[in-house]
Amino acid sequence: MSILVLGLGNILLMDEGLGVRAMEQFDAGWSVPESVSVVDGGTCGMDMLDLIASHRHLIAVDAVKTGAPAGTLVTLRGDDVPAYFKGKLSPHQLGLCDLLASLRLQGEAPDSVTLIGCVPLALGTGLMLSPEIEARLPAMVQAIIAALRDLGVEPQSRAL
Amino acid sequence: MTQRIVVDPVTRIEGHLRVECDVGDGKVTKAWASGTMWRGIELILQGKDPRDAWVFAQRICGVCTTVHAITSVRAVENALKMEIPLNAQYIRNLIQGAHNVHDHIVHFYHLSALDFVDITSALKADPAATAKLAQSLSDWSLNTTGEFATAQKKLQAFINSGQLGIFGSGYWGHPAMKLSHEANLMAATHYLQALDVQRKMNKVVAILGSKTPHIQNMAVGGVTNPINLDSQSTLTLEKLTYIKTLIDEVGDFITKVYIPDVAAIGAFYADWTKIGRGIVNYLSIPDMPLDTKGTKFALPAGFIENGDIVKGFTPIKDFHDPYFEKGVKESVKHSWYQGGKGALHPYDGETIPNYSDWQDDGKYSFIKSPTFYDKRAQVGPLANVLGLYASGHQRTQFWVNAVLDSVSGLVGSKIGVDALHSTIGRHAARAVRCVVLHEELSNQWTLLMENIGRGDTMTFNKPVFPKEEVRGFGFHEAPRGMLSHWVVIDKGKIKNYQAVVPTTWNAGPRDEDDRISAYEAALIDTPVAVADQPLEIIRTLHSFDPCLACAVHLTDTENSSTYQVKVV
Numbered sequence: 130m131s132i133l134v135l136g137l138g139n140i141l142l143m144d145e146g147l148g149v150r151a152m153e154q155f156d157a158g159w160s161v162p163e164s165v166s167v168v169d170g171g172t173c174g175m176d177m178l179d180l181i182a183s184h185r186h187l188i189a190v191d192a193v194k195t196g197a198p199a200g201t202l203v204t205l206r207g208d209d210v211p212a213y214f215k216g217k218l219s220p221h222q223l224g225l226c227d228l229l230a231s232l233r234l235q236g237e238a239p240d241s242v243t244l245i246g247c248v249p250l251a252l253g254t255g256l257m258l259s260p261e262i263e264a265r266l267p268a269m270v271q272a273i274i275a276a277l278r279d280l281g282v283e284p285q286s287r288a289l
Numbered sequence: 290m291t292q293r294i295v296v297d298p299v300t301r302i303e304g305h306l307r308v309e310c311d312v313g314d315g316k317v318t319k320a321w322a323s324g325t326m327w328r329g330i331e332l333i334l335q336g337k338d339p340r341d342a343w344v345f346a347q348r349i350c351g352v353c354t355t356v357h358a359i360t361s362v363r364a365v366e367n368a369l370k371m372e373i374p375l376n377a378q379y380i381r382n383l384i385q386g387a388h389n390v391h392d393h394i395v396h397f398y399h400l401s402a403l404d405f406v407d408i409t410s411a412l413k414a415d416p417a418a419t420a421k422l423a424q425s426l427s428d429w430s431l432n433t434t435g436e437f438a439t440a441q442k443k444l445q446a447f448i449n450s451g452q453l454g455i456f457g458s459g460y461w462g463h464p465a466m467k468l469s470h471e472a473n474l475m476a477a478t479h480y481l482q483a484l485d486v487q488r489k490m491n492k493v494v495a496i497l498g499s500k501t502p503h504i505q506n507m508a509v510g511g512v513t514n515p516i517n518l519d520s521q522s523t524l525t526l527e528k529l530t531y532i533k534t535l536i537d538e539v540g541d542f543i544t545k546v547y548i549p550d551v552a553a554i555g556a557f558y559a560d561w562t563k564i565g566r567g568i569v570n571y572l573s574i575p576d577m578p579l580d581t582k583g584t585k586f587a588l589p590a591g592f593i594e595n596g597d598i599v600k601g602f603t604p605i606k607d608f609h610d611p612y613f614e615k616g617v618k619e620s621v622k623h624s625w626y627q628g629g630k631g632a633l634h635p636y637d638g639e640t641i642p643n644y645s646d647w648q649d650d651g652k653y654s655f656i657k658s659p660t661f662y663d664k665r666a667q668v669g670p671l672a673n674v675l676g677l678y679a680s681g682h683q684r685t686q687f688w689v690n691a692v693l694d695s696v697s698g699l700v701g702s703k704i705g706v707d708a709l710h711s712t713i714g715r716h717a718a719r720a721v722r723c724v725v726l727h728e729e730l731s732n733q734w735t736l737l738m739e740n741i742g743r744g745d746t747m748t749f750n751k752p753v754f755p756k757e758e759v760r761g762f763g764f765h766e767a768p769r770g771m772l773s774h775w776v777v778i779d780k781g782k783i784k785n786y787q788a789v790v791p792t793t794w795n796a797g798p799r800d801e802d803d804r805i806s807a808y809e810a811a812l813i814d815t816p817v818a819v820a821d822q823p824l825e826i827i828r829t830l831h832s833f834d835p836c837l838a839c840a841v842h843l844t845d846t847e848n849s850s851t852y853q854v855k856v857v
Contacts (some may be wrong), residue, residue: 139348140348141329141330141333141345141348169502170502171348171354171501171502171503171504172348172350173352173354173392173503175352175395175399175487175491176351176354176491176494176502177486177502178350178484178487179488179492179495180502188657219595224347229401231484233447233450234443234447234481234484235481235484236487254329254332254333254648255328255333256345260554
């Protein structure tokens with residue numbers, strides 16, 4: 130029952146890196162059992178085949194463009210995820226979509242894929258998120274926790 | 290009649306590339322290559338601690354993380370005139386070798402083979418006839434009827450599922466697709482096998498780099514892998530032995546599948562040895578240093594002028610060679626940056642965006658245009674293989690001749706070295722480079738083991754930063770060609786930083802003297818059978834292995850969400 134929480138995005142481009150930043154905030158505040166891996170995937174592609182193949186469930190955290198206002202959160206599960214990627218709505222669509230397709234070809238696709246996304250505001254050059262998106266990170270962390278609970282895992286707050 | 294064809298974005302590459310071509314009488318007459326997103330890593334690094342630069346630099350690209358990490362530390366070490374412990378050199382060499390081998394396999398099978406291989410045709414092949422064909426080319430153990438039949442079923446099920454993903458943008462049934470059903474099934478099956486093989490190479494990077502996707506073990510001054518053959522938390526004998534096992538397991542695939550496949554596709558598409566020549570000034574640099582100062586290299590290289598590997602070759606000798614350092618300049622005359630100062634050396638380079646609309650004779654790209662001693666140059670595996678060949682590197686000469694002999698045998702006439710200056714030649718050179726690097730991986734592993742065996746466990750020298758301004762450059766022969774980082778350090782902080790990436794050399798716009806780039810030149814005279822399905826244009830572009838992610842970077846996603854080919 131292994132789960133991969135995978136933060137995606139380019140941290141050099143402000144909100145483009147919000148998936149990685151949300152994953153980091155989750156990792157800083159919450160501990161998880163050994164069966165859960167929390168990984169910063171950046172914008173990598175084929176490099177992550179092995180990583181994803183070695184987990185049964187994937188929770189991807191990423192910047193998405195849905196046409197909704199900046200800061201809008203989405204959580205997608207199951208068949209909605211590949212359908213969603215088909216419309217090329219995430220900047221990293223090429224990477225993750227191709228990875229999942231490759232894994233399906235090899236019969237190693239995860240049992241479940243959950244996508245936790247947020248619509249970015251600023252995609253300029255910079256290491257910081259825009260304040261508006263920074264303010265959405267706690268809600269994204271809650272969405273990660275909810276996704277883990279759905280898979281039967283209860284993260285523990287590091288503050289306790 | 291001249292038609293304008295716009296391909297935007299070019300698919301199955303990293304990042305965002307737009308190409309416009311004028312086509313008359315079925316051939317490209319004029320071409321423009323444009324990076325349509327801009328990259329600002331240089332600005333992020335200004336004012337930062339040079340010891341941290343590599344951490345940010347490896348985020349430039351999702352594919353070449355290790356490549357930028359290694360080049361960045363080399364640039365800072367160069368500025369400080371540091372020596373690097375032998376173990377660190379060998380460990381870096383192993384990481385870069387494994388990364389390059391991995392990258393070349395993925396590029397050929399997963400990013401460009403579909404330009405020549407029709408998956409839908411593979412479904413109609415006879416597995417037994419496919420096995421017969423494959424066995425005539427190679428004694429690879431998995432070239433069996435059963436293996437081809439299983440692969441065919443897998444592909445059929447995948448295509449039936451409707452979620453094509455990786456196969457999404459192939460030009461099935463295009464008149465320029467020439468392979469038989471059986472050749473298509475053979476290549477498609479090897480595509481599936483390559484998916485497994487590339488993962489093994491990536492594991493080598495992961496073990497040595499402590500983590501992928503982003504390696505953790507780099508440091509200005511060496512690597513952070515403590516070596517203790519008995520301690521579990523360090524680089525142990527067990528880990529080193531496992532690395533050797535992984536290296537060995539990939540060897541057969543390269544020599545018995547990749548090389549024969551490239552030769553076969555080269556023979557089936559022999560007309561493509563005459564297409565895509567482009568710029569024949571080639572720039573590559575020596576890599577895999579064998580000493581602490583970076584003066585001796587396993588893989589020598591240099592600059593080749595006018596395609597002449599005998600009289601036109603000038604070696605680049607070491608990590609401090611002024612011949613290289615003084616030769617590089619970048620122009621922004623046709624790029625969306627503020628300019629007016631002429632072509633600038635990277636130490637003095639500026640990156641101030643200044644976007645206008647597309648102008649055929651003016652500015653049309655976010656990529657800058659580099660030159661070497663004011664000449665345009667092509668970089669990449671072909672440049673590297675020719676550089677190695679010109680340097681007298683014996684294993685390169687052996688493999689170049691082996692591949693050319695094999696193609697000659699299949700087509701029934703002599704194919705010479707000149708055929709390498711072409712679209713298919715770039716694929717052949719990449720395969721040669723892959724096998725040469727793989728052989729070198731084994732050598733580097735042995736060198737590391739022998740050095741540790743002599744009792745040397747050093748992996749790091751501490752950098753010391755002077756108060757006065759220092760400058761330096763680092764280079765690395767990356768999968769897409771020669772990469773260089775240039776750094777100016779003042780009082781221990783980065784004052785200026787420029788990354789001159791391989792795709793910049795190849796995909797740049799016109800230069801200060803309005804001369805076209807390697808992509809643009811290679812596209813001239815490329816045939817185009819169907820204007821709104823410009824498969825041939827894609828073939829030539831893919832042969833360079835474009836990676837725009839670091840040449841430029843993303844600012845807009847919604848507008849780039851649909852793939853379009855426009856005939857204007």
